[in-house]
Amino acid sequence: MHNAESNLKVGSAVTDVQPDSRLIASDTMPERPDKPEEACGVFAVLAQGQPVANLTYFGLYALQHRGQESAGIAVFDAAHKVRLHKDMGLVSQVFDQDVLERLTGHLAIGHNRYSTTGSSKACNAQPVVLNTQQGPFALAHNGNLVNAGELRQAIAADTPEVQFTSTTDSELIAFALQHAVNSGLAWDAAIREAASRCRGAFSLVIGTPEGLFALRDGHGIRPLVFGHMGEQSEAQWVASSESCGLDIIGASYDGDVEPGEIIHFRLGDPTPSRSRWCEEPAKLCVFEMIYFARPDSRFFGESLYSYRVRIGEALARETPVDADIVIGVPDSGIPAAIGYSQLSGIPFGDGLIKNRYVGRTFIQPTQAMREAGIRVKLNPLPDVLAGKRVVVIDDSIVRGTTSRKLVAALRDAGATEVHMRISSPPVTHPCFYGIDTDTQDQLIAARLTLEEIAAHLGVDSLAYLSKQGMVDAAQANSANFCTACFDGAYPIEMDESVSGSKLMLEPKGIAAKL
Secondary structure: OOOOOOOOOOOOOEEEOOOOOOOOOHHHOOOOOOOOOOOEEEEEEEOOOOOHHHHHHHHHHHOHHHOOOEEEEEEEOOOOOEEEEEEEOOHHHHOOHHHHHHOOOOEEEEEEEOOOOOOOOHHHOOOEEEOOOOOOEEEEEEEEEOOHHHHHHHHHHHOOOOOOOOOOHHHHHHHHHHHHHHOOOOHHHHHHHHHHOOOEEEEEEEEEOOEEEEEEOOOOOOOOEEEEEOOHHHOEEEEEOOHHHHHHOOOOOOEEOOOOEEEEEOOOOOOOEEEEOOOOOOOEEHHHHHHHOOOOOEEOOEEHHHHHHHHHHHHHHHOOOOOOEEEEOOOOOHHHHHHHHHHHOOOEOOOEEEOOOOOOOOOOOOHHHHHHHHHHOEEEOHHHHOOOEEEEEEOOOOOOHHHHHHHHHHHHOOOOEEEEEEOOOOOOOOEOOOOOEOOHHHOHHHHOOHHHHHHHHOOOEEEEOOHHHHHHOOOOOHHHEEOHHHHOOOOOOOOHHHHOOOOOOOOOOOHHHO
């Protein structure tokens, strides 16, 4: 079993609950899906007399869609000691009741990971736990820094004795915070100082001896919300990447952590301290609206389900086609397919059945299964599709891999025509803010014309939603969204080295030792 956190500098306030090692690393994972893959989900609970680890487990369970490579929970007890458990795998694989019962305390920090900086290894699982001269802290991060190389060099210069135990940018944020605290700053000021050294996307929950802090980068590229359990006077606080994490444990939704805002939650204090640590124009990742976040999560005062129905309606207005049935690719394509059907008048049907028990599997299928590909997770219904002209709605095409297999499966099921409609514009630029598309040569729309993509997929027609239709359907200020993956308009300046690879912090010989 690996040591969950070995880089603890001061005292002995942190103890480990050792993780299971029954799961293996990502080099045996199946072919990557034809979807953008997101960074992480973060969750935190501050509550006296509550099973905070169990509550965090369920919060992470609700946020499982945001990261399926590793999971972890760190819990503070009354003596400000931290117990940590994290490992590779899904939340339900990493934790069981025996582990959760050993994670007792009043403050829990939780994390689900999908790797964007740093590969999928146990050493890169979160939360990150470090000691300081003012006690330990636990940090969980959703997003991606664009100055990670520069920050790593600066941290090494600040603290020559530092020993990096991971290859993630999240650990760099933690070391920056550790240095600020050890320089004599109070927790609030230290967090501000550490955040000011970071460029990129970062939504953070940080557990400290002085309570829970929640913070977003100045643009608010990744979401973060908060709420409370019970009566607000009881001061039982919850922070989550999405509102669905609050819903699952019966917590209220009180609001968003605003872009550039830091919120300090304290035990016994019914009014959290809210302040701005920086001022930047809001730039929420529009893919959170289209695909990443769960449809029952709330953005701009409504569920994302409503938004996704509207983009389906916009898609029908912009790209009509004569057909017999509209189907959606489960699950994310279903709301847009319903919207397309409602506006076009073409009947909606369930043409694809999803195996909802297939998550991120660590077992390789046989070669024959890999060739069948799409049917591991999606199986077409010949009774519904045979002899039909089919409009299939999906939310995006990134690499063109599984989409091609899907079209072949629909034709095998008897569809006479397959018309693909995508409820977002073509993805033509890589994202450096927490989506795992780090080079343009991965993106089919950056390499091929619309006609060439259609031919590659084997469809009778192909059309995408326009950028204007996408932002108009949000019924919010279009300037509030980051749309860089569609137009290359990056809101944050980045180091040149960032465009090379998500493994930029893994020079030869470093990662192999971790």
